[in-house]
Amino acid sequence: METTLTTVSVKILLFATLRSKYKTRELTVACNGTLLSMIESAAKLLGPEFIDDVYDRKKGKARNDMIIMVNGRNIKDLEGEITLKDNDVVAIFPPLAGG
Amino acid sequence: MGKILRVNLTAKSLNVEKTSEDVARKYLGGKGYAVYLIYRYLREYEKAGTSPKDIDALGPKNVLIFATGPGTGVPGFPSSGRYHVMALRSPLTGSIGSANSGGEFGPFLKFSGFDMIVVEGASETPVYLAIVDGEAELRDASSLWGKNVFDTCRMLMDKVGGKNTSVACIGPAGENLAYMACIMNDDHRAAGRTGLGAVMGSKKLKAIVVSGDEKVPVAERERFSEVSKRCLDAMKNNPVTGVGLPTYGTAILINIINTAGGLPYKNWQTGVNPDAEKISGETLAETYLISRRSCWGCPIGCGRVTSVKSGPFQVLASEGPEYESIWALGSSTAVKDLDAVVKANHYCDEFGLDPISMGSTIAAAMELNEKGCIPTEDLQGLDLRFGNSAALVEAVWRTAYKAGFGKYLALGSKKLCEIYGHPELSMSVKGLEMPAYDPRAIKGIGLNYATANRGGCHVTGYTVSPEVLGIPEKIDPIKAEGKAKWVKIFQDFTCVVNSTVNCLFTTFALGAKDYAELLSAVTGWKLTEDEILKIGERIYNLERVIINKYGFDGKDDTLPKRLLEEPMPEGPAKGQVTELEEMKGEYYKLRGWVNGVPTKEKLAELEIEL
Numbered sequence: 001m002e003t004t005l006t007t008v009s010v011k012i013l014l015f016a017t018l019r020s021k022y023k024t025r026e027l028t029v030a031c032n033g034t035l036l037s038m039i040e041s042a043a044k045l046l047g048p049e050f051i052d053d054v055y056d057r058k059k060g061k062a063r064n065d066m067i068i069m070v071n072g073r074n075i076k077d078l079e080g081e082i083t084l085k086d087n088d089v090v091a092i093f094p095p096l097a098g099g
Numbered sequence: 100m101g102k103i104l105r106v107n108l109t110a111k112s113l114n115v116e117k118t119s120e121d122v123a124r125k126y127l128g129g130k131g132y133a134v135y136l137i138y139r140y141l142r143e144y145e146k147a148g149t150s151p152k153d154i155d156a157l158g159p160k161n162v163l164i165f166a167t168g169p170g171t172g173v174p175g176f177p178s179s180g181r182y183h184v185m186a187l188r189s190p191l192t193g194s195i196g197s198a199n200s201g202g203e204f205g206p207f208l209k210f211s212g213f214d215m216i217v218v219e220g221a222s223e224t225p226v227y228l229a230i231v232d233g234e235a236e237l238r239d240a241s242s243l244w245g246k247n248v249f250d251t252c253r254m255l256m257d258k259v260g261g262k263n264t265s266v267a268c269i270g271p272a273g274e275n276l277a278y279m280a281c282i283m284n285d286d287h288r289a290a291g292r293t294g295l296g297a298v299m300g301s302k303k304l305k306a307i308v309v310s311g312d313e314k315v316p317v318a319e320r321e322r323f324s325e326v327s328k329r330c331l332d333a334m335k336n337n338p339v340t341g342v343g344l345p346t347y348g349t350a351i352l353i354n355i356i357n358t359a360g361g362l363p364y365k366n367w368q369t370g371v372n373p374d375a376e377k378i379s380g381e382t383l384a385e386t387y388l389i390s391r392r393s394c395w396g397c398p399i400g401c402g403r404v405t406s407v408k409s410g411p412f413q414v415l416a417s418e419g420p421e422y423e424s425i426w427a428l429g430s431s432t433a434v435k436d437l438d439a440v441v442k443a444n445h446y447c448d449e450f451g452l453d454p455i456s457m458g459s460t461i462a463a464a465m466e467l468n469e470k471g472c473i474p475t476e477d478l479q480g481l482d483l484r485f486g487n488s489a490a491l492v493e494a495v496w497r498t499a500y501k502a503g504f505g506k507y508l509a510l511g512s513k514k515l516c517e518i519y520g521h522p523e524l525s526m527s528v529k530g531l532e533m534p535a536y537d538p539r540a541i542k543g544i545g546l547n548y549a550t551a552n553r554g555g556c557h558v559t560g561y562t563v564s565p566e567v568l569g570i571p572e573k574i575d576p577i578k579a580e581g582k583a584k585w586v587k588i589f590q591d592f593t594c595v596v597n598s599t600v601n602c603l604f605t606t607f608a609l610g611a612k613d614y615a616e617l618l619s620a621v622t623g624w625k626l627t628e629d630e631i632l633k634i635g636e637r638i639y640n641l642e643r644v645i646i647n648k649y650g651f652d653g654k655d656d657t658l659p660k661r662l663l664e665e666p667m668p669e670g671p672a673k674g675q676v677t678e679l680e681e682m683k684g685e686y687y688k689l690r691g692w693v694n695g696v697p698t699k700e701k702l703a704e705l706e707i708e709l
Contacts, residue, residue: 016346016347017342020381067355067569069359069671071671072358072359072670076569077573077577094338094342095338096339096347096352097339097352097570098348098401099422099423099561099563099603
């Protein structure tokens with residue numbers, strides 16, 4: 001049986017150098033619920049470079065150095081495939097630190 | 100080996116002794132060497148019949164130590180422009196006093212001819228210590244007493260002149276013995292925590308000025324050049340030390356910690372600040388940033404030079420605020436006006452106050468006041484409500500001068516909350532106000548706060564790095580399992596960094612193996628990664644033995660009730676509390692401690708001679 005992915009609306013927040021590069025603090029995109037489709041939808045608004053800035057096409061997953069949080073939880077701490085739901089908030093941070 | 104200057108302010112004596120290679124091999128330098136000296140002082144006091152518990156932190160028996168390490172001031176040793184300050188006891192906590200600062204003072208102390216300065220006794224009148232080209236002298240500081248930090252630095256810099264000159268001093272807060280007073284150097288840099296400025300004030304030691312151009316020895320120069328180049332390249336190419344920190348400074352953490360639900364708000368009532376964006380690193384960079392400032396020999400340059408261009412909180416030029424200062428003065432107090440936070444932080448620098456303890460104490464007072472626990476006559480018109488920008492700024496200078504309600508704030512949050520009948524509202528561990536991460540959302544840092552020897556401190560074992568930032572690898576912040584081993588290794592390694600003495604930020608790019616190679620090349624000793632971690636563990640355990648002597652043990656390795664019993668009300672960590680006992684049991688096993696006390700076997704294994 002085929003799985004049909006429904007269209008969901010996701011809010012993306014950009015921080016630090018990503019915010020300054022794309023001159024965008026937040027945007028809302030429609031996607032099919034996968035991380036890649038969300039990123040591709042965002043790239044239509046932000047420009048094609050956005051995909052490579054946050055996604056590793058060779059490995060077929062988000063770039064390891066990016067900090068991507070869905071509703072405050074880092075995707076690396078979430079089990080299984082990421083399926084975004086309507087009104088989810090995805091925060092994307094480049095590598096950063098402080099103390 | 101170098102030299103140690105021992106100053107007795109009661110006798111007005113100055114003695115020079117050699118740095119001991121035997122001690123340095125076991126404890127490196129900086130914090131480690133100072134911990135060793137503190138233990139020896141306590142043993143001497145015990146032999147003379149004085150219990151460590153009876154040592155008054157603000158009395159002449161307390162000893163203050165300014166310490167550099169083998170890396171300090173070595174050109175090419177990455178980010179080695181720091182020094183460590185320790186005292187037998189902190190007036191704020193009663194535990195060991197410990198703080199670390201950047202700028203230029205550390206390397207310039209070494210260039211002046213000394214590895215360390217040990218200050219005993221107390222003067223009856225204000226003095227300052229001048230060390231110029233290896234010659235030390237105590238001088239009258241009557242004309243400096245009462246001056247703020249910026250004036251004191253400027254006047255002594257003008258007086259001494261020359262190149263490689265730097266001043267460490269106290270402001271009015273230290274003179275007035277505010278318990279969270281810090282030692283400032285190079286205008287805006289602070290050995291911030293545990294109230295060491297008040298210890299300096301109690302000794303009537305207004306300042307230390309150092310100047311000189313003595314070369315720092317490197318045992319194996321060729322090997323050092325090779326290791327140094329590799330480490331500096333690693334830092335340059337690392338996205339955090341090469342881009343993130345230089346571009347945004349530490350304040351960039353505000354948004355990410357808030358997103359993770361761990362940015363304490365309104366005295367830790369929740370971990371989500373609805374106004375975080377307004378006080379974020381991005382906002383600071385867009386609106387307030389003028390330029391960057393690096394510490395001596397640092398390729399990162401995370402320091403921010405800022406200004407508030409107009410309005411009631413105008414500051415023409417300042418530095419910071421750092422992430423911790425923005426959080427304490429802004430988020431914990433619910434002040435969303437970054438102008439006011441910059442001004443309050445500027446006042447902390449000008450008067451010499453630790454912004455973490457200052458902001459947290461103000462936040463505790465705000466909660467006490469909103470709950471109706473502070474009599475109106477005590478407040479004397481100070482309108483301490485969450486979000487009140489003007490009250491925040493006023494509270495800072497009132498604390499420095501102990502003016503009006505400032506005399507209560509100057510005691511720190513623990514004593515303040517005890518006075519007003521709600522000790523549970525002090526968000527502190529062992530009397531030291533905790534920094535900017537809620538352990539209900541970031542569990543490992545809670546175990547670190549609870550077990551940190553100096554009290555609620557993040558830089559004793561910064562597990563936020565793996566838990567939130569994914570460095571060196573990602574672990575889940577809201578899980579308690581497996582955190583004990585991370586806390587232990589971070590605490591041990593941090594002891595190595597603070598004994599080198601070096602900037603902790605290097606560890607975002609460099610590991611223990613890099614440190615072993617850098618230290619081996621500088622000292623000529625053959626140190627492995629395991630050996631330096633053992634040194635770190637030795638330092639941490641001896642420091643624990645010291646605080647045990649003051650009466651601290653497992654009962655004090657705890658967290659405020661709010662973090663243990665009140666579930667996080669919202670955000671990604673909603674419903675979470677800190678499972679401290681579970682983590683602590685595992686931690687004590689790994690440490691070889693029973694009820695917060697190192698066993699004899701552990702001390703023997705670490706070759707600690709008591």
